[in-house]
Amino acid sequence: MEPDICVVVPTIREYECMRSYFHNAREHGFDLDRLFVLLVTEDFCDTEGMEAMLDDEGVAGAVFDESARDEWYAENEIEEFSHLVPAASHAQTSFGLLYMWAHPEYDYGVFIDDDTLPHDEWDFFGRHVENLHREDEVESVSSDEQWVNVLYQNVDEHGLYPRGYPYSAMDETVETDIRDLRDVVASQGLWTNVPDLDAVRILMDGDLEGQAQTRTDFDDFDGDFVAEPGQYLTVCSMNLAFKREVIPAFYQLPMDDNEWEVGRFDDIWSGVFLKRAADVLGKDILTGYPLCEHNKAARPTFDDLNNEVPGLELNEHLWEIVDEVGGDADTYAGVFEAMADALADGDWSDYRNGDFFNYVGEHMQAWLECLDQLTAPRAAVPADD
Structure with missing residues (x-):
């Protein structure tokens, strides 16, 4: 079987975690020939070791450090768009999306962070692919704040809200129902052990090492769910599968490498854009299983805080902006273009670092141009006579 799933792993340290994912696949009878594993890394990292790991596991794939990415941009005649993938940033997952777009044989993408491990209880890859084809009934969730806390199922016990959840949407009233799924285009698995929290919430939890004193386990999760149309949710890329079709509306935003020093909202904001596009087009994002074990390395919480503070006010308002545009579009690119134009052309001077919205919008516009390119x-190269 030829690969039809592109697995994108941004990594500078723990690439060996992928051996556990391959072992999980073998134990559950998932065909590893379906995978092409793209390790996105840096020039200073052990690229030879990464290539050797893939070879030893017998899994197809490639390793792209910064130099290799530059060569790929040139080969594909998109050097002018190389700025879309920020330097030294988790948002380099966008390179994986570009690679997928250039290879139409990949029907599905999977994002995995290198500080995670699969749980034996689930066929990790198999469950994600199954989720993308489900049509059964699941729990649907909404709130009076238009935001769904993905940790709502046991929030009365742990009181947690995930990274990227607006502070103004807390203390919401939650309503649940049951409905049929509508063309699932993304499958978001959640996480045991270290929850995905922002720095303010980590500090409030009493942890100075960038993790959390409050941990999640199996008892905190009770099956899959969807956020109702018009409702938003945080989308974390550490454990996520998606259909190829969403790529035009799933750009991982240009964080860290910018003059405002805004960071850590790349997957969060891309999830807001994807949810808006999915709602407009009548699609669903399924959240829940398979769970992964998140073993976030200790680091100063205040480092994360410094990265997040420049964008905290913007995060409170981004969803309100995109919720008002793109409603008459009939493609992912159409919805994304409407959101891009709204951000690029708007006056956001009332917000701290509001110009970053214009910067993001311009990058979103360039993203669509890059995909078209x-x-x-391509013009044929004349043969030498």
Whole structure:
């Protein structure tokens, strides 16, 4: 079987975690020939060791450090768009999306962070692919704040809200129902052990090492759910599968490498854009299983805080902006273009670092141009006589 799933792993340290995912696949009878594993790393990292690991496991894949990415941009005639993938940032997952777009044989993408491990209880890859084809009934969730806390199922016990959840949407009233799924385009698995929290919430939890004193386990999760149309939720890319079709609306935002020093909202904001596009087009994002074990390395909480503070006010308002545009579009690119134009052309001077919204919008516009360039017919190179 030829690979039809591109697994994108941003890594500078723990790439060996992928051996556990391959072992999980073998134990559950998942065909590893379906995977192409793309390790996105840096020039100073052990690229030879990464390549050797893939070879030893017998899994198809490639390793792209910064130099290799630059070569790939040149080969695909998109050097002018290289700025879309920020330097030294988790948002380099966007390179994986570009790679997928240039290879139409990949029907599905999977994002995995290198500080995670699969749980034996689930066929990790198999469950994600199954989720993307489900049509059964699941719990649907909404709130009076238009936001769904993905940790709502046991929030009365742990009181946690995930990274990226607006502070103004807390203390919401939650309503649940049951409904049929509508063309699932993304499958978000959640996490045991270290929850995905922002720095303010980590500090409030009494942890100075960037993790959390409050941990999550199996008892905190009770099956899959969807956020109702018009409701938003945080989308974390550490354990996520998606259909190829969403790539035009799933750009991982240009964080860290910017003059405002805004960071750590790349997957959060891309999830807001994807949810808006999914709602407009009548699609669903399924959240819940398979769980992964999140073993976030200790680091100063105040480092994360410094990265997040420049964008905290913007995060409170981004969803309100995109919720008002793109409603008449009939493609992912159409919805994304409407959101991009709203951000690029707006006056956000009332917000701290409001110009960053314009910067993001311009990058979103360039993202669509880049995707068009990747699929444009290329002029034939004349033969030497």
